[in-house]
Amino acid sequence: MEVDFLLIGQGLAGTVLSYKLIQKGLKVHIIDDGDPNSSSKIAAGLFNPVTGRNLVKTWKADALFKEIQPFYRDMETLLGQEFVHPIGIYRPFISFEEQNEWLAKSADPQYDAFIDKVYSKSRNQGVNDPFGGLLLKSTGYIDTRKLVNSYGTWLKDRGLITNIALEEKDLIFNRDGSWEYKGIKAKKIIFTNGIQAGKNSFFNWIPFIPVKGEILTIQQDFTSSEIVNRGVFRIDLGKGVGKVGSTYHNAAVDLSPTEKGKKEILDKLHQLIDREVNEILDHQVGVRPGIRDRKPVLGKHPSKESVYIFGGFGAKGVSLVPYLSNQMCNLLIFGEEPEKEVNINRFFKYI
Known part of the structure; x- marks a missing residue:
């Protein structure tokens, strides 16, 4: 051949x-x-233009995000499958200062393609967001x-x-x-x-730096029309089922799910979502190919x-x-x- x-x-x-x-x-x-x-x-396959602890616009976001949905939609057509899930991402603020910063940024034309709305108070939907939050658009996830x-x-x-x-x-x-x-x-x-x-x-x-990531699938008395993301992300899969993650552990060698990883995810989820987790349905591990x-x-x-x-x-x-x-x-x-x-x-x- x-x-x-x-x-x-x-x-x-x-x-x-x-x-x-x-x-x-x-x-x-x-x-x-x-x-x-x-x-x-x-x-989880998230595509999110505003990332990190400091909520910064991701590298080359304007160029990257023009490609994402059209390309993966084309592959959906090729394969006769659905794996593109466009959905908003809600990022709670952690302070009034962060809220004020994003209220100012929302008037900046360079953010027009990505900011749906800036909330200055809690939305009262089970999310711990006393300072409000940022609702992003042109976001979602691909079922990779x-x-x-x-x-x-x-x-x-x-x-x-x-x-x-x-x-x-x-x-x-x-x-x-x-x-x-x-x-x-x-x-x-x-x-x-x-x-x-x-x-x-x-x-x-x-x-290369191998980065181990653990992800949970959970049953929880909580539903959301958006991905909630701060510390961890939570993707709503319907009927109270959510996918939550992820951990970031460098120099990973052990590919087994760990109690430490599970606890880290659940602790961060509890800080984000004010609802109990009823059951852990799945616990997965993967290794990301990071570079220094x-x-x-x-x-x-x-x-x-x-x-x-x-x-x-x-x-x-x-x-x-x-x-x-x-x-x-x-x-x-x-x-x-x-x-x-x-x-x-x-x-x-x-x-």
Whole structure:
């Protein structure tokens, strides 16, 4: 089999990049090990333009958020599935100072696309928000597990994916600059396998930081027409069921659910929602592929011919991947370098 690109990993990064390459008429094949702890299969998939403890506008929000819903809607059409859930996000304020700051920002045109309403008093809906809160728009979540799994089936039906773990010793480099792997010959190879990309001999010098995240599914006497997000997020799944998370523990090695993680989530949820949790229905663990400087990494290996990486998206993959996959396509097809904040060349000093 001969293809233009061999992608290693079919998480969110591999899913989006491969689809965009296919749209351009290029031949791709994916090798994926089916890791159940892939962050793409566990993550809540939030897209949120205002994040962090200090409620700041996320990096390149204006460019990123124009891509999100149109792209994932297109994939819904391709796959005949629904996994895009546009829904507001409500962020309670923690002080009058924060309230005043956002009342001022609401008059700033650069926030028009993202601020629905600023509340100066409690909405009295079971949320602990004595100072009011910020209701955001152009937000929601993508069911990434459903997306990745249904796209994996689509690929399999067309013979475009092989579900095996990569054995680096079996990668063969040819004199013409191509690579071969177990009968698959590719002009270029792209590592899109998350944290695993930092464990091979090609990219083990990139400062990946595995970030363990735990998420609970709970039964609670509380319903909300929005995602509530402060300290933890709570996504309402209907009938009193909510998904709540997440923890952030660096240098994760243990992929088991922990009592410590569960307690951390429940304590923060109690601070956010004034309703008891009746039952814990599920407790999941995933590992996010973080990078030391908290920006993804895109680019070509500095010395290995025809070897590339597209990864390190951390907790914001749903927002980042559609936009940055355009830059990755331009690099792969036209040789155009990605912007400096995400370019692999910022790590060449570590080789």
